[in-house]
Amino acid sequence: MRERDLIIVGGGPAGLSAAKIALESGLSVTLIERAHDLGGQLVKQTHKFFGSKSEYAKTRGIDIAKILIADLEAYSSKLEIYQDTTVLAMYPDHVLTAIQGRNYMKWKAKAIIIATGASEKFLAFENNDIPGIYGAGAIQTLMNQYGIMPGSEVVMVGSGNIGLIVSYQLIQAGVKVKAVLEASDHIGGYLVHASKLVRLGVPIKTNTTVKRAYGTTKIERIDTVRLDPQWQEVEGSEESIDCDALCISVGLSPLHQLLSMSGCEMIYINELGGLVPKKNEQYETTMPRVFACGDVTGIEEASSAMVEGKLAGLMASYSLGYEHPQFETLKAETLHQLQNLRQGPCGIKIRQGLEKAGEAL
Amino acid sequence: MIRRIGYADKELVKTKFPSEEILVRPKAIIECYQEIPCNPCETSCPFQAITIGEDINHTPVIDYSLCTGCGMCVYSCPGLAIMVAQIKDKRAYFKIPYELLPIPQIGETWHAINRKGEILCDCRIEQVMQSKKTDRTVVITASVPQEYLYDFVTVRKRP
Numbered sequence: 410m411r412e413r414d415l416i417i418v419g420g421g422p423a424g425l426s427a428a429k430i431a432l433e434s435g436l437s438v439t440l441i442e443r444a445h446d447l448g449g450q451l452v453k454q455t456h457k458f459f460g461s462k463s464e465y466a467k468t469r470g471i472d473i474a475k476i477l478i479a480d481l482e483a484y485s486s487k488l489e490i491y492q493d494t495t496v497l498a499m500y501p502d503h504v505l506t507a508i509q510g511r512n513y514m515k516w517k518a519k520a521i522i523i524a525t526g527a528s529e530k531f532l533a534f535e536n537n538d539i540p541g542i543y544g545a546g547a548i549q550t551l552m553n554q555y556g557i558m559p560g561s562e563v564v565m566v567g568s569g570n571i572g573l574i575v576s577y578q579l580i581q582a583g584v585k586v587k588a589v590l591e592a593s594d595h596i597g598g599y600l601v602h603a604s605k606l607v608r609l610g611v612p613i614k615t616n617t618t619v620k621r622a623y624g625t626t627k628i629e630r631i632d633t634v635r636l637d638p639q640w641q642e643v644e645g646s647e648e649s650i651d652c653d654a655l656c657i658s659v660g661l662s663p664l665h666q667l668l669s670m671s672g673c674e675m676i677y678i679n680e681l682g683g684l685v686p687k688k689n690e691q692y693e694t695t696m697p698r699v700f701a702c703g704d705v706t707g708i709e710e711a712s713s714a715m716v717e718g719k720l721a722g723l724m725a726s727y728s729l730g731y732e733h734p735q736f737e738t739l740k741a742e743t744l745h746q747l748q749n750l751r752q753g754p755c756g757i758k759i760r761q762g763l764e765k766a767g768e769a770l
Numbered sequence: 771m772i773r774r775i776g777y778a779d780k781e782l783v784k785t786k787f788p789s790e791e792i793l794v795r796p797k798a799i800i801e802c803y804q805e806i807p808c809n810p811c812e813t814s815c816p817f818q819a820i821t822i823g824e825d826i827n828h829t830p831v832i833d834y835s836l837c838t839g840c841g842m843c844v845y846s847c848p849g850l851a852i853m854v855a856q857i858k859d860k861r862a863y864f865k866i867p868y869e870l871l872p873i874p875q876i877g878e879t880w881h882a883i884n885r886k887g888e889i890l891c892d893c894r895i896e897q898v899m900q901s902k903k904t905d906r907t908v909v910i911t912a913s914v915p916q917e918y919l920y921d922f923v924t925v926r927k928r929p
């Protein structure tokens with residue numbers, strides 16, 4: 410079995426940021442990513458990011474990924490990267506197993522950082538398995554990574570930031586977005602993103618959801634239904650919309666499986682998107698020297714994922730006796746940044762969630 | 771209301787405009803009504819005319835006496851929530867961010883569009899600016915009759 414200092418699972422903004430700090434601290438790092446490209450969600454984000462300047466706001470997501478990857482180049486002698494490699498299991502004795510094509514691999518690490526991100530939630534409705542019904546992530550992958558149009562007339566379900574941003578990207582690709590449906594009585598995502606769509610003529614229908622889909626070999630039409638304030642269907646309020654693709658964007662939940670299976674203590678917290686690991690102020694889970702950061706610890710944003718990644722990298726290095734040259738300054742700075750990002754009204758869910766998890770800010 | 775419909779009504783829009791006397795010079799109009807963790811407008815302005823402050827969630831506040839109408843915030847705002855407005859010879863001139871194809875060309879006539887996505891009138895494409903700095907966002911200058919000062923928000927190609 411191969412032995413390693415630090416293994417980072419997941420090459421998104423959290424994992425890449427953690428890797429940089431650990432390398433700066435003097436550790437050797439093994440980074441494992443199941444996708445072909447490093448960058449996680451960023452490789453699909455063609456829009457300019459909101460956030461703060463220190464986390465590359467106003468830079469397009471695809472370019473933020475390039476910056477984070479280029480940041481690691483100086484350390485290539487101490488960094489080993491496995492792409493197209495899926496970690497299959499993590500065990501309490503710090504053993505990780507993974508598969509790359511037909512190649513099965515096994516490592517034992519002194520410390521591990523889990524930065525696996527999140528997976529999309531789906532929605533139950535009649536005929537939700539007809540071809541042409543996608544998650545927002547799939548639409549983005551097809552469109553922005555591979556240049557394939559998912560359809561010509563799309564209805565979006567969900568008005569969170571992802572639903573709004575993907576709708577905008579669809580319009581940029583020349584696809585007609587016929588409506589954005591939102592079950593609650595208000596738009597979930599940022600108003601600036603909603604306004605971009607409304608001015609392009611896209612109706613955002615609040616208190617409305619998808620009831621059923623029609624089509625045999627592919628989707629042809631959907632029925633929508635209005636919901637009352639108790640989220641009960643309003644009788645007689647069904648309407649049809651013709652479309653050749655339906656995009657479901659109803660939220661993300663942390664990809665917790667590696668943490669759960671290895672015996673880390675997990676808690677279900679709705680505000681954070683689902684099952685998340687319990688962790689202490691050092692970003693360490695209940696398993697010694699297993700750290701977690703980014704969306705896998707609660708659905709948030711790339712800006713906070715990067716800052717959390719830095720913290721996890723700092724702490725994992727420290728736990729192995731490698732203190733970053735600017736340990737104290739970086740720790741204080743990153744904690745302050747996280748607090749600053751989360752202190753507004755948009756951070757209320759994450760603050761409540763962290764409080765439930767026993768992590769006060 | 772705005773959280774339900776997704777756009778600002780005219781009353782709210784007007785609160786983001788300086789007086790028409792001030793608008794004889796170009797000034798940034800910032801339509802960012804919600805506290806979100808975001809600040810590229812503040813950090814991109816070379817004249818420190820926009821302030822968000824220590825708490826990144828605060829909404830931007832503009833000092834019109836410092837704003838030169840240069841338009842750097844227009845392409846820096848990821849929310850496409852900023853435009854520059856000016857009144858000249860009974861027409862309202864706007865610099866707006868634009869990220870769709872086809873790109874308008876100088877001299878063309880396009881539709882002027884309001885915040886609800888409705889057609890207001892025809893507008894003239896006065897200028898088209900794109901550079902490495904604008905990072906694939908095009909800054910369009912378009913003009914409409916002054917009566918549409920508080921209605922105009924973007925352009926759309928005529929069929």
Ligand SMILES: Cc1cc2nc3c(=O)[nH]c(=O)nc-3n(C[C@H](O)[C@H](O)[C@H](O)COP(=O)(O)OP(=O)(O)OC[C@H]3O[C@@H](n4cnc5c(N)ncnc54)[C@H](O)[C@@H]3O)c2cc1C
Binds near residue numbers: 422442495705
């Ligand atoms: C449409 C959209 C728009 C967004 N816009 C913004 C924005 O404007 N500003 C902002 O701040 N945030 C934005 N975000 C959010 C941001 O992209 C995420 O919060 C961020 O990417 C989370 O980073 P992460 O590193 O935790 O996870 P991810 O980016 O999801 O990365 C996790 C990585 O782990 C890998 N992985 C998972 N499991 C395994 C395994 N078993 N083995 C190996 N590898 C594995 C995955 O393949 C992935 O590459 C947006 C998200 C979306 C979807």
Ligand code: SF4
Binds near residue numbers: 819839
């Ligand atoms: S137009 Fe120029 S000077 Fe005015 S606020 Fe924007 S960046 Fe600053």
Ligand code: SF4
Binds near residue numbers: 459601830
């Ligand atoms: S950059 Fe745009 S979206 Fe961000 S705070 Fe400034 S005005 Fe609002």
